[in-house]
Amino acid sequence: xxxxxxxxxxxxxxxxxxxxxxxxxxxxxxxxxxxxxxxxxxxxxxxxxxxxxxxxxxxxxxxxxxxxxxxxxxxxxxxxxxxxxxxxxxxxxxxxxxxxxxxxxxxxxxxxx
Amino acid sequence: xxxxxxxxxxxxxxxxxxxxxxxxxxxxxxxxxxxxxxxxxxxxxxxxxxxxxxxxxxxxxxxxxxxxxxxxxxxxxxxxxxxxxxxxxxxxxxxxxxxxxxxxxxxxxx
Numbered sequence: 714x715x716x717x718x719x720x721x722x723x724x725x726x727x728x729x730x731x732x733x734x735x736x737x738x739x740x741x742x743x744x745x746x747x748x749x750x751x752x753x754x755x756x757x758x759x760x761x762x763x764x765x766x767x768x769x770x771x772x773x774x775x776x777x778x779x780x781x782x783x784x785x786x787x788x789x790x791x792x793x794x795x796x797x798x799x800x801x802x803x804x805x806x807x808x809x810x811x812x813x814x815x816x817x818x819x820x821x822x823x824x825x826x
Numbered sequence: 827x828x829x830x831x832x833x834x835x836x837x838x839x840x841x842x843x844x845x846x847x848x849x850x851x852x853x854x855x856x857x858x859x860x861x862x863x864x865x866x867x868x869x870x871x872x873x874x875x876x877x878x879x880x881x882x883x884x885x886x887x888x889x890x891x892x893x894x895x896x897x898x899x900x901x902x903x904x905x906x907x908x909x910x911x912x913x914x915x916x917x918x919x920x921x922x923x924x925x926x927x928x929x930x931x932x933x934x935x936x
Binding site: 717744746748754755756757758761763769771772801803804805809810811813814815816817818819820822 | 858860862868869870872875913915917918920922923924925926928929
């Protein structure tokens with residue numbers, strides 16, 4: 714079955730360390746997105762990519778970095794510059810501009826210890 | 827991107843019909859209205875999308891009046907498993923991303 718896979722489901726990081734969250738899709742979607750969700754809040758857009766080797770900053774890109782070397786993969790790195798990284802991270806994909814039926818992964822819960 | 831306003835939370839009982847209204851006063855001609863559902867610790871799930879009048883699928887109905895300044899998501903005969911957060915979004919086919927608000931936290935009681 715086609716879908717989006719995020720790994721790991723839970724991740725613990727020490728302060729000052731970088732950590733990379735994985736997102737893979739086999740839906741043949743052109744566009745991929747990373748959102749952050751804090752408890753009781755909505756989703757905030759971190760980065761998005763409409764095509765391979767291209768990506769744009771969302772509303773809260775500071776302290777994060779991404780790459781889009783393959784259509785299927787859109788990893789997110791949470792750097793030590795991100796001051797409050799503990800959150801629930803969600804990856805999504807769509808067929809591109811004008812497609813609002815995003816498919817989401819099951820999320821990665823990152824905790825800084 | 828048009829801003830949307832929806833209630834922060836709602837309670838209802840099993841077997842009832844639930845209507846969640848979303849206000850989008852600044853909706854543009856090319857904007858579509860989309861609703862998502864999110865269960866705790868899961869990613870949101872697309873429920874329904876519409877442009878005008880009424881759209882129905884196996885999960886819900888979406889009612890959009892002629893002026894399109896609001897929309898109502900209708901969930902028929904809810905069950906406990908419908909307890910979730912419901913997001914109303916407005917976007918055009920020119921948008922390369924969609925923005926989520928805080929949504930409506932729906933709590934179904936037995």
